Amino acid sequence: MADLPAREAMEFDVVIVGAGPSGLASAIRLKQINPDISVVVVEKGSEVGAHILSGAVIDPVALDRLLPDWRSEDTPIKTKVTDDRFYWLGTSGAVRLPNFALPPLMGNHGNFIVSLGNVCRWLAGKAEALGVEIYPGFAATEVLFDEASGAVAGVATGDMGVGKNGEPKDNFTRGMELRAKYTLFGEGARGNLGKQLIARFGLAQGCEPQKFGLGLKELWQIKPDKHRAGLVQHSFGWPLGNATGGGSFLYHFDEDLVSVGFVVYLNYTNPYLSPFDEFQRFKTHPLVRDTFAEGKRLAYGARALTEGGYQSVPKLSFPGGVLIGCDAGFMNVPRIKGSHNAMFSGMLAAEAAAAALGEGRSHDELAAYEASWRSSPIGKDLWKVRNAKPLWSKLGTFAGVTFGGFDMWTNTFGFSLFGTLKHGKPDYATLKPAAQCTPIAYPKPDGKLTFDRLSSVFLSNTNHEEDQPVHLRVADLGEQKTSEHDVFAGPSARYCPAGVYEWVEEGGSPKYVINAQNCVHCKTCDIKDPNQNITWVPPEGGGGPNYPNM
Numbered sequence: 001m002a003d004l005p006a007r008e009a010m011e012f013d014v015v016i017v018g019a020g021p022s023g024l025a026s027a028i029r030l031k032q033i034n035p036d037i038s039v040v041v042v043e044k045g046s047e048v049g050a051h052i053l054s055g056a057v058i059d060p061v062a063l064d065r066l067l068p069d070w071r072s073e074d075t076p077i078k079t080k081v082t083d084d085r086f087y088w089l090g091t092s093g094a095v096r097l098p099n100f101a102l103p104p105l106m107g108n109h110g111n112f113i114v115s116l117g118n119v120c121r122w123l124a125g126k127a128e129a130l131g132v133e134i135y136p137g138f139a140a141t142e143v144l145f146d147e148a149s150g151a152v153a154g155v156a157t158g159d160m161g162v163g164k165n166g167e168p169k170d171n172f173t174r175g176m177e178l179r180a181k182y183t184l185f186g187e188g189a190r191g192n193l194g195k196q197l198i199a200r201f202g203l204a205q206g207c208e209p210q211k212f213g214l215g216l217k218e219l220w221q222i223k224p225d226k227h228r229a230g231l232v233q234h235s236f237g238w239p240l241g242n243a244t245g246g247g248s249f250l251y252h253f254d255e256d257l258v259s260v261g262f263v264v265y266l267n268y269t270n271p272y273l274s275p276f277d278e279f280q281r282f283k284t285h286p287l288v289r290d291t292f293a294e295g296k297r298l299a300y301g302a303r304a305l306t307e308g309g310y311q312s313v314p315k316l317s318f319p320g321g322v323l324i325g326c327d328a329g330f331m332n333v334p335r336i337k338g339s340h341n342a343m344f345s346g347m348l349a350a351e352a353a354a355a356a357l358g359e360g361r362s363h364d365e366l367a368a369y370e371a372s373w374r375s376s377p378i379g380k381d382l383w384k385v386r387n388a389k390p391l392w393s394k395l396g397t398f399a400g401v402t403f404g405g406f407d408m409w410t411n412t413f414g415f416s417l418f419g420t421l422k423h424g425k426p427d428y429a430t431l432k433p434a435a436q437c438t439p440i441a442y443p444k445p446d447g448k449l450t451f452d453r454l455s456s457v458f459l460s461n462t463n464h465e466e467d468q469p470v471h472l473r474v475a476d477l478g479e480q481k482t483s484e485h486d487v488f489a490g491p492s493a494r495y496c497p498a499g500v501y502e503w504v505e506e507g508g509s510p511k512y513v514i515n516a517q518n519c520v521h522c523k524t525c526d527i528k529d530p531n532q533n534i535t536w537v538p539p540e541g542g543g544g545p546n547y548p549n550m
């Protein structure tokens with residue numbers, strides 16, 4: 001690109017990347033502690049909540065601490081869990097596991113069914129009322145470093161109005177530098193800047209690789225006579241085979257709304273597997289299919305979630321900044337809950353930052369945050385379930401869930417027979433060559449209960465400026481052909497839940513096509529590409545899905 005004008009810079013005490021539960025909780029906590037601390041939050045979605053996709057059954061434990069009076073206010077947290085069911089699914093039958101057999105930590109009574117996007121919108125209002133500046137539509141694309149000390153000094157937002165060819169267009173606007181004494185990174189699972197910081201500061205040294213799942217979700221308006229407000233239903237088993245981890249969720253909430261979703265663990269081995277099609281198949285199971293009869297699908301989306309838990313949490317602090325929420329990997333996988341830990345971590349980071357600012361410090365390590373998480377509610381929550389995911393991976397779903405359940409029970413009483421198990425390989429290294437695997441024939445969608453990718457992406461309201469550089473960066477197109485295509489039979493066309501990747505025949509040879517405008521920012525390609533050849537980078541701010549209430 002031609003020589004660019006210098007970026008304008010703004011100075012703050014604290015810059016927060018991402019208006020998810022972690023970022024917003026930290027912003028609110030900072031202002032609660034000291035209203036004079038200047039705080040800005042940048043959010044790549046067109047508005048707060050536009051890129052939030054979650055189940056979501058939330059454990060209000062962190063919210064109770066952050067905003068103790070929330071229950072007496074008008075909030076989007078309305079449906080209390082009243083019925084909590086867990087099923088093992090076979091091809092046509094289902095066995096309900098009795099609630100008394102489940103470890104108490106798996107219980108959902110006292111929790112609430114929500115749209116996490118709407119909760120974030122509400123939290124953003126709270127933050128703004130306290131004086132936090134929130135800039136939606138601005139992606140942080142670059143970490144700024146202090147040249148002399150190497151400490152993180154803030155972030156820069158991306159330039160707007162850059163063409164496909166990388167050259168400025170007529171509407172070109174230079175990004176902004178948001179400089180801060182401390183920068184909190186709350187980008188969620190597989191944050192792009194978080195990934196760079198983990199590598200630069202060696203934050204993951206000595207811990208297990210982070211593990212991930214891909215969560216797909218639809219929001220349905222169903223017939224009132226089928227709605228059971230407060231019903232929470234989870235399953236494992238069919239349609240996945242015993243060797244592939246994952247499961248479903250189905251939550252009845254608000255006025256005749258149902259959130260239905262499916263998570264596939266990204267350590268699966270068969271490159272022919274399509275998480276999207278597994279989700280569509282799941283909805284046809286006799287246990288759930290009637291729920292959707294004569295109903296209307298309102299929204300669709302997908303997002304990766306972290307699954308490594310306790311042993312995969314990297315070092316959180318580095319000079320000038322910290323990782324919070326799922327950027328650090330605080331998701332509790334067996335509970336499928338991360339929003340409470342995201343909020344707790346935002347609060348802990350805020351408390352450490354406020355204390356440091358109070359002492360006149362800046363750009364150093366917030367060691368108090370790093371030191372506090374293991375003994376905090378986050379550490380206690382994750383410690384008890386630390387062996388569940390490794391047991392599922394090693395033993396397969398049936399034995400893994402049995403032994404994982406047993407281990408969570410013993411952990412309830414303070415001990416484990418397994419110690420702390422390792423995860424093994426990172427998810428990108430688990431695919432087998434296609435020649436060793438059997439192709440999977442998925443049924444055709446019927447357009448009523450099951451759908452194809454493109455009509456689904458339409459319901460995510462995804463929109464990107466078309467004339468901009470492709471934000472899915474393939475480092476080596478040659479390797480994509482010789483390995484991704486020739487050895488693994490092009491798994492990106494199947495794992496991408498938005499139909500972004502295609503191998504098409506052109507002049508007798510396969511050509512890799514990237515329909516970047518469809519991308520729902522789930523980050524799966526960045527995680528699962530077998531050669532780590534694809535990097536997701538933030539597109540022009542405001543681009544991506546526009547989830548109304550996911």
Ligand SMILES: Cc1cc2nc3c(=O)[nH]c(=O)nc-3n(C[C@H](O)[C@H](O)[C@H](O)COP(=O)(O)OP(=O)(O)OC[C@H]3O[C@@H](n4cnc5c(N)ncnc54)[C@H](O)[C@@H]3O)c2cc1C
Pocket residue numbers: 017018019020021022023042043044045049051052053054055056057058059116138139140141186187188189191192193214215216217261263303304305324325326327331336337338339340342538
């Ligand atoms: C399918 C699914 C089901 C789940 N179910 C539950 C559940 O039932 N209960 C529960 O508690 N948890 C659940 N979770 C987990 C929960 O959603 C996460 O733990 C939680 O959202 C993490 O919060 P966060 O603030 O760390 O990140 P996110 O919620 O991911 O928020 C990150 C925000 O940062 C923004 N952002 C990212 N990068 C940038 C950038 N470079 N510049 C600017 N903005 C950026 C994003 O747009 C987003 O708004 C589920 C997750 C999934 C995917």
Ligand code: SF4
Pocket residue numbers: 472495496497498499500518519520521522523524525526536
């Ligand atoms: S291109 Fe990558 S990040 Fe975008 S939707 Fe597909 S898998 Fe997800």
